[in-house]
Amino acid sequence: MALEKITQVVGRGVYVPGDDIDTDRIIPARYLKCVTFDDLAEGMFADVRFDSKGHEMKHPLNDPRFKGASIMISNKNFGCGSSREHAPQSIYRSGFRAIIAESFAEIFFGNSITLGMPCVEASYEQISAMTAILEAAPETEITIDVTNKRVSLAGKTFEVNIKETARDALVNGRWDPLGELLEADVKISQVASSLAYMA
Amino acid sequence: MAKTLYQKVWDAHSVTKLANGQTQLLIGTHLIHEVTSPQAFGMLRDMGLKVRYPQRTFATVDHIVPTHTRVEPYEDPLADAMIKELRKNCKEFGITFFDTHSGMQGIVHMVGPEQGITQPGTTIACGDSHTATHGAFGAIAFGIGTSQVRDVLATQTMAMSPMKVRRINVNGKLKPGVYAKDVILHIIKVLGVNGGLGYAYEYGGEVFDNFNMEERMTVCNMSIEGGARCGYVNPDQKTIDYLRGRPYAPKAATFDEAAARWLSFASDADASYDDIVTIQGEDIEPSVTWGITPGQGCFIGDSIPTPESVEGGERANVELALKHMKFQGGEPIKGKAIDVAFFGSCTNGRISDFREAAKYLKGKKVKEGVRAIAVPGSQLVKAECAKEGIDKIFSEAGFEWREAGCSMCLAMNPDKLIDDELCASTSNRNFIGRQGSKTGRTVLMSPLMVAAAAVTGQISDAREVFNI
Numbered sequence: 001m002a003l004e005k006i007t008q009v010v011g012r013g014v015y016v017p018g019d020d021i022d023t024d025r026i027i028p029a030r031y032l033k034c035v036t037f038d039d040l041a042e043g044m045f046a047d048v049r050f051d052s053k054g055h056e057m058k059h060p061l062n063d064p065r066f067k068g069a070s071i072m073i074s075n076k077n078f079g080c081g082s083s084r085e086h087a088p089q090s091i092y093r094s095g096f097r098a099i100i101a102e103s104f105a106e107i108f109f110g111n112s113i114t115l116g117m118p119c120v121e122a123s124y125e126q127i128s129a130m131t132a133i134l135e136a137a138p139e140t141e142i143t144i145d146v147t148n149k150r151v152s153l154a155g156k157t158f159e160v161n162i163k164e165t166a167r168d169a170l171v172n173g174r175w176d177p178l179g180e181l182l183e184a185d186v187k188i189s190q191v192a193s194s195l196a197y198m199a
Numbered sequence: 200m201a202k203t204l205y206q207k208v209w210d211a212h213s214v215t216k217l218a219n220g221q222t223q224l225l226i227g228t229h230l231i232h233e234v235t236s237p238q239a240f241g242m243l244r245d246m247g248l249k250v251r252y253p254q255r256t257f258a259t260v261d262h263i264v265p266t267h268t269r270v271e272p273y274e275d276p277l278a279d280a281m282i283k284e285l286r287k288n289c290k291e292f293g294i295t296f297f298d299t300h301s302g303m304q305g306i307v308h309m310v311g312p313e314q315g316i317t318q319p320g321t322t323i324a325c326g327d328s329h330t331a332t333h334g335a336f337g338a339i340a341f342g343i344g345t346s347q348v349r350d351v352l353a354t355q356t357m358a359m360s361p362m363k364v365r366r367i368n369v370n371g372k373l374k375p376g377v378y379a380k381d382v383i384l385h386i387i388k389v390l391g392v393n394g395g396l397g398y399a400y401e402y403g404g405e406v407f408d409n410f411n412m413e414e415r416m417t418v419c420n421m422s423i424e425g426g427a428r429c430g431y432v433n434p435d436q437k438t439i440d441y442l443r444g445r446p447y448a449p450k451a452a453t454f455d456e457a458a459a460r461w462l463s464f465a466s467d468a469d470a471s472y473d474d475i476v477t478i479q480g481e482d483i484e485p486s487v488t489w490g491i492t493p494g495q496g497c498f499i500g501d502s503i504p505t506p507e508s509v510e511g512g513e514r515a516n517v518e519l520a521l522k523h524m525k526f527q528g529g530e531p532i533k534g535k536a537i538d539v540a541f542f543g544s545c546t547n548g549r550i551s552d553f554r555e556a557a558k559y560l561k562g563k564k565v566k567e568g569v570r571a572i573a574v575p576g577s578q579l580v581k582a583e584c585a586k587e588g589i590d591k592i593f594s595e596a597g598f599e600w601r602e603a604g605c606s607m608c609l610a611m612n613p614d615k616l617i618d619d620e621l622c623a624s625t626s627n628r629n630f631i632g633r634q635g636s637k638t639g640r641t642v643l644m645s646p647l648m649v650a651a652a653a654v655t656g657q658i659s660d661a662r663e664v665f666n667i
Binding site: 017018019020022024025028029030032033034035036037047048052075076077080081082083084085086088103105106107110111114115124163164165166168169172174176177178180181182184185187188191192194195196197198 | 215228263284327342360515516
């Protein structure tokens with residue numbers, strides 16, 4: 001199956017500040033009671049966006065200035081904790097197509113790339129500069145150039161980082177590896193039969 | 200060339216290089232549960248794929264299963280549906296399922312070792328971040344997302360990049376009243392919740408040599424809380440003794456051969472590491488968390504930090520944590536009143552955890568007003584507790600004695616905190632909302648510290664409460 005080549009993401013941004021934003025915060029466990037991923041958008045950051053009566057609380061994701069954003073920006077160790085793919089799924093299904101953060105937890109990172117959602121690393125200073133621009137002009141369009149590892153907005157360009165294996169997979173349209181994994185069928189059998197416990 | 204266990208296992212399981220530079224890694228053992236697998240089976244069906252090695256995937260129910268009843272249908276129709284879905288998927292695809300009536304059901308990270316499925320020198324994946332638990336046996340074990348569950352079901356492989364290896368030595372001896380949980384909470388505090396990004400942690404040193412297998416599991420379990428996707432201990436005689444005679448371990452005739460092979464996976468004495476960290480066991484005190492990440496912790500005698508005591512972005516983290524916990528910086532953590540005591544989870548729901556606490560709980564009472572819940576990690580642990588009279592000790596002390604499951608560690612079943620209850624917990628995460636109430640507050644600690652908190656109704660030094 002041919003996958004889209006994700007060479008760039010263009011859209012407006014929203015800053016969800018904080019280090020160590022864990023996947024329980026991104027999607028509380030009660031939203032994991034489902035056998036498909038279809039309805040996960042409503043759970044995204046639910047406990048920090050809504051009070052117990054379901055009313056909106058003050059949160060960047062509720063701020064009308066940032067409605068329609070498709071690029072999420074955060075700080076260190078984004079997506080730590082539980083391996084639940086429901087977390088990136090809920091972000092993706094809420095209309096986001098990329099995340100910029102200082103660093104990402106590994107399982108979250110892998111889950112996001114497999115959805116074709118680039119996770120781009122920028123320094124604290126770069127993120128502070130980007131979010132200052134957004135705060136002053138929320139409608140600013142951001143361009144993430146995945147191929148060349150650059151983020152541009154308001155005439156400024158930031159050299160950022162994206163893990164090479166992920167960058168390669170995104171820009172060449174092989175971010176979902178299943179097709180390639182299936183091709184190695186004979187080699188899989190060979191390695192499996194070399195392992196006593198697989199016999 | 201000298202190699203670490205990580206490198207040896209990686210090499211033995213590498214299938215091929217993928218176009219993007221990652222490695223296609225064979226996953227010898229795949230564990231699944233009811234919450235992160237249904238979508239993966241759905242994708243298989245949509246794509247018309249089969250399970251490549253059904254005999255190498257093992258299933259149980261743990262996350263969502265109620266612990267107060269085993270009568271089906273369960274009150275929560277979604278939970279009931281998810282459990283039935285797993286049952287159906289296992290049947291359709293020919294997967295071994297340790298179901299609720301098997302006597303072998305339990306938290307997936309308990310079941311693997313108990314059954315002897317978890318073995319040294321193997322790769323183990325599961326759609327659960329605490330899969331590193333199995334690293335206690337010298338397996339390379341890690342959590343995966345649901346799309347990767349699909350990949351492993353369909354191909355018994357997944358795409359992966361190699362990690363760096365950090366050796367963590369804990370030398371010397373632990374003081375009385377200091378446990379494996381204190382060791383890992385201390386390691387996370389020292390190295391940070393993101394200190395392990397990109398690393399596998401290899402734990403060693405005299406303290407780990409002296410640990411039994413269950414203590415090693417407690418430490419490996421929480422590797423992910425330090426950012427390390429996998430953590431392991433090199434296999435030794437204790438590993439072999441633990442596995443001998445278990446249902447899925449090699450049978451008598453081939454066991455010794457397997458044991459020799461297992462030991463050969465241990466890191467070579469002259470292996471080189473990307474980083475080495477050394478901690479002295481005597482420096483570790485009983486540890487508790489005061490914040491909203493497992494790294495926001497301190498020793499029981501310490502004061503809660505003030506935001507002013509830290510720099511930069513870290514200050515906002517401390518402020519948010521104190522606000523959520525309703526604590527003041529500078530206050531002692533000891534003496535904070537608790538509402539709930541939770542005893543269980545894949546971190547500390549094993550027989551040795553219950554035995555140790557029972558020794559001190561005998562004849563004691565849970566403080567009036569404290570809701571105390573004890574949840575054996577597996578049905579085998581529950582049965583062993585009954586055999587040894589441990590269930591009685593907990594019940595007579597005032598703990599609710601439950602069925603096996605994850606329970607209030609992640610609160611996907613009815614076991615939840617209410618409002619801003621403060622919970623002394625043997626579990627692994629103190630994230631906001633983790634225990635089922637978004638204002639709920641979790642303080643992580645060792646099983647004996649939870650027992651002490653249950654008895655006194657406040658966060659306490661177990662050594663003082665139990666005269667250790």
